[in-house]
Amino acid sequence: MTMRLTTNGYELDTSPERFGVLETADExxxxxxxxxxxxxxxGYLFFKGLLPSETVLAARHEILTKYAILGEIDDRHPIDDAxxxxxxxxxxxxxxxxxxxxxxxxxxxxxxxHERVTAVHEALLGGPVRSFDFRWPRFVRPGEGCGFHCDGPYMNRGTSRIVSSWIPLGGIRRFEGSLLLLENSHRSERLHNGxxxxxxDADGLEWLDADPVVTQEKYGDRWLTTDFEPGDVLCFGMHTLHGALDNLSPVGRCRLSSDSRYQRIDEPADPRWNGKRIEGHGGSRVFYPGLGQWNNRDFQDEWKDVDERGRLELRDTMDQR
Ligand SMILES: O=C(O)CCC(=O)C(=O)O
Incomplete structure (x- = not known):
């Protein structure tokens, strides 16, 4: 059975002019x-099986066990089923x-x-690299997704020569919330000029338009994605527009993935994400994606306010609209 695909709640047009599959770069x-x-x-490189699957599955188990402590994973099922x-x-x-x-x-x-991830980024950036001190492990519940954006404006206070890597921590079928990127968006003059x-942070950015057809017509060509397997790695630059398919898992499976950033060690680092005391988007917040939809106003789709003991202070979705 072919499952429907949605992003931001909009059904994706999967006709060949508007939709395709990520090309691999393993060769x-x-x-x-x-x-x-x-x-x-x-504007991207997609590798099948760059990482040993057992390394990825060990990370999956480690993280899901922690989510089970919060009750976010129902461990009456095998934990790795998420x-x-x-x-x-x-x-x-x-x-x-x-x-x-x-x-x-x-x-x-x-x-x-992992040395194989580092080696790819060293090849792309032409010298020794480091990962950003902050990393973004992403737990995406059924019904959740991610709005359209480019990473540049979120990461550009040090150098602009940065590569992001999106790594599925386990198998992710398209309908379970695969990453979605817009072909040729890295060349969009409209994006570059504005x-x-x-x-x-300084400009208070929210997600770009939520409608995949409008976004496509403004900034690029086909939407690209695939079914991911443990070990796959998708690298993309700061100018590549992306988001995610909504997680429509029919069995209630959460999507687990990671995004991390890499830059040369001899270039300045964005203080938002590097150093001893990382403040992210400022204030007393933690990276805890989901639990509502705010169009990422004040970063709330991903960053949640916490009190002095680290307890969640969820803003009311409706108040923000
Ligand atoms: O995994 C997602 O839903 C979004 C990831 C993302 O925005 C990124 O890797 O920059």
Missing amino acids: LLGDDAALSEAMAER IAGDGHAVADANLRAFSESVRSGYHYRSVTD YLQADA
Whole structure:
């Protein structure tokens, strides 16, 4: 059975003029110049099985076990199935400590800083690289997704030479919330002349238009995605417009993935995401995506206010509209 695909609640038009599958770049591995050329040409590089699947699945288990402590995963099912729970312990938990514990997990770090991931970024950036000190492990419940944006305005206070890597932590079928990116959007003059010059915090950016057809017509060509397997890695630049398919899992499976950023060690780092004391988007907040929809106004789709003990202070979705 073909499952319907939606993004931001809009059904995706999957006719061949508007939709396609990510092209793989595995055959370019080992040829640094060819990798850089393909990145400049496509705006992304997709690798099948770059990472050992057991490394990725160990990270999956590590993170889902922590979500099960909050009740976000229902462990009456096997934990690695990631079936959504009722989240009964979220309200009382210290989410600051929780989020730090997810990000600093040994198995999770073994994925984001794996030598094969580092080698690809070194090839693309032409020298020794480091990952940003902050990492974005993403737990996406059924019904949730991610709005359209480019990473540049969120990451550009140090250098602009940055590559993002989106890594599925487990298999992710399209209808379970795969990443969606817009072909040729990295060449969009419209983006370059406006949006890409912004600073997300200083300029109070929200997600771009939610309608995939409007977004496509303004900024690029076909929407691209695929069914991901553990071990796959999708790299893209700061100018590539992307978002996600909504998680429409018919069995209530949560989507688990990671996004991390890489830059050369000899270039200045964005202080929002690097250093001893990371403040992200400021205020007393933690990276805890989902739980409502605010069009990312004041970053609330991804960043949640917490009190002095790290407890969630959820803003009312309706008040924000
Ligand atoms: O995984 C998602 O839903 C969005 C990821 C993303 O925006 C990114 O990798 O920059």
